[in-house]
Amino acid sequence: MALRLSKQAWIDLAFFGGVPIVLAILSAVLGPYVAVMGGAGAAVYVVALALVPWWLTGLATHLVSAGVDRRRLPLWLIAAVGAVAAGPVVSLYVYAVNTVVADVWPALDVLRPPTFSAAHLKSAALSEGRAIVLWIAFVVIFRETLGWTRFAPLAEETVRDERFQLSGAEWTAEDDALLRVLIGSGKPPRAIAQEMKRTVGGIRARTAKLGLRNNRNGGASAS
Structure with a gap:
């Protein structure tokens, strides 16, 4: 049975799975972890430091x-x-992860400055800054290039909300007068619905109630 996911679901998988894993691989390849921890240990370590923080940031966002x-x-x-x-x-x-890892690979402490030292605080601040910049960059890139809708309003939903926000509202005398004018101008129901920010069904129902007649789907005129 083929797994069928929506476009947004695939983008979610790429963002929350693919991106942190790629970043972890780069960290393992470019960093000194393989020499100290071995290939498997370095892989587990960098993935643990990439995936969970990425997910926690996603939850916070x-x-x-x-x-x-x-x-x-x-x-x-x-x-x-x-x-x-x-x-x-x-x-x-x-x-917490570094504390656990230090018990298994004590040599890793050589690569890190002493906890709460000035060097450690500076390194932590730089790391946090890079993480924030990377997070913002990837969120914006995925939105702008792939149309990712997470964390941001969906453009189509925004248009639909604005277009149909009056779909259930009562009709006023001004609305009826405008409807007569638009029908008399020959506009099709869909165009009238868009201009009046109502559903096509609502326009057709009101047209019938007022005794107006659509001569064809593409145009309309008052009877």
């Missing part, structure tokens, strides 16, 4: 995006706030 008006705040700002908010939890997770 989701909570931020759910609590703000995503139509007013730019996506990069939402991503930045999410990354900063996730920082303390991510730091605790990284500290």
Whole structure:
């Protein structure tokens, strides 16, 4: 049975799975971890430090995006706030992982400055800054190049909400007058619905109720 996923689901998989794994591979290849921990150990270590923090940042960004008006705040700002908010939890997770790893590979401590030293705090700040920049960059790139809708309003939904926001509203005398004018101008029901921000079904129902007649699908005239 073939696995059928929507485009957005595939993009989610690429973003939350593919991106951190690629970053982990680059870290393992370019860093000194393989020499100290071996191939398997280095792979487990860098993946653990890539996947979970990435997911934690995604959760924080989701909570931020759910609590703000995503139509007013730019996506990069939402991503930045999410990354900063996730920082303390991510730091605790990284500290816990490093503590466990140090018991298995004591030589790894040689590569890291002493905990809470000035060098350690500087290294942590630089690492946090790079992580925030990477997070913002990938969120924006996925949105702009792939049409990713997570953390940002879907353009089609925005248009649909604006177009049909009055679909269930009562008809006023001004609405009826405008409807008569639009029908008399020969506009098709779909164009009238778009202009009046109502559904096509609502336009047709009101047309019938007012005793107006559509001569054809592509045009209409008042009877």
